[in-house]
Amino acid sequence: MQSYDVVIIGAGASGLFCAAQAGYRGRNVLVLDHANKAGKKILMSGGGRCNFTNMDAAPKHFLSQNPHFCISALRRYTPQDFVDLVDRHGLEYVEKAPGQLFCQHSAKDLLEILLTECEWAGADIRLNTSVDSVVSHGTGYQLTTSNGLIECESLVIATGGLSIPTMGASGFGYQIAEQFGLRVLSRRASLVPITIQPSMKETLSTLSGVSLDIEASANGMSFKEPMLFTHRGISGPSILQISNFWQPGEALQLNLLSDMNPIEHFKALRTDKPKRALETELNTLLPKRLVEVLKQDIAFLDKPMAELSNEQIKTLVQRLTDFDVQPNGTEGYRTAEVTLGGIDTDEVSSKTFESNKAKGLYFIGEVLDVTGWLGGYNFQFAWSSGFAAGQYV
Structure with missing residues (x-):
């Protein structure tokens, strides 16, 4: 021995x-x-x-x-x-x-x-x-x-x-x-990518590989770091961080415009750049492929800023500051860091x-x-x- x-x-x-x-x-x-x-x-x-x-x-x-x-x-x-x-x-x-x-x-x-x-x-x-x-x-x-x-x-x-x-x-x-x-x-x-519902996976299928800075929030915790769309769902530092706190069935907020007051921003554009199309402005704030996805269910993206009502701006901001990916679960231990x-x-x-x-x-x-x-x-x-x-x- x-x-x-x-x-x-x-x-x-x-x-x-x-x-x-x-x-x-x-x-x-x-x-x-x-x-x-x-x-x-x-x-x-x-x-x-x-x-x-x-x-x-x-x-x-x-x-x-x-x-x-x-x-x-x-x-x-x-x-x-x-x-x-x-x-x-x-x-x-x-x-x-x-x-x-x-x-x-x-x-x-x-x-x-x-x-x-x-x-x-x-x-x-x-x-x-x-x-x-x-x-x-x-x-x-x-x-x-x-x-x-x-x-x-x-x-x-x-x-x-x-x-x-x-x-x-x-x-x-x-x-x-x-x-x-x-x-x-x-x-x-934990420290693991989050998967999304099959129906939403099809909707967001064109976004795989797209990355942007967001603020992810759940259970009173928030992290402002990049998010990455994948062919299974969402990943990147902000998502891995929030996975320590979020669990399936709970609320997950993804704010795509965390570095500004978006209501004030879009209202100001109605005065400052009234002829500018909303889609053109969004392309300066978000990845172009993401804007293409948003066009599928937000009908007024082609309107000039001057024609946007307060209600439309409110609808847009709600969509962008609480972006719904219909989270399903996580990728599990297969890709979890811890x-x-x-x-x-x-x-x-x-x-x-x-x-x-x-x-x-x-x-x-x-x-x-x-x-x-x-x-x-x-x-x-x-x-x-x-x-x-x-x-x-």
């Missing part, structure tokens, strides 16, 4: 980072993963360039049944701490939006840093290894794997959530939590990330009920939780 001080299941962001921290403390560390490559989600995230942190990361950017849980970890390992680390390795990165840091060239550069840190810390990484069972064993745990029996004093579950099963995602971490008596909260796909929900954080120490019910059993990263907004927040929680647990395993 092989023996280690620490076994980490999951060679993703949190698992690799925790391995390096524990290894630097002199712990004998083994990372296991059933995949053939470490850090697969790191490599595909951010269009292959990985939005690896957000300098503005704060508890308000995370969803959890216990919103205070992430405070301790985020304070002890900050975005600046991670930036200092990648700076030491010479990573070239860019700030694509305020606070959002991406690898300048490829996410491979970031993964190489994590693997180098593990190598320097003496942590072993064993891929193509499935874990069939985990049982308490003496003062630690015994794992039955496809490569034989392994025992350890501390066991870290860093298996992530259910998102993108083609990358190897599974519910293994939740199964282990339930096996050892931890409560697991309901889960759903899983909302997970292991109840009341069952885990916010300081050490050790289970309150099973000594030596730790849970970090996405498997927990901590979900960040789009923009590098989830990676920062991976680093922060991996660092925290790495100090105690």
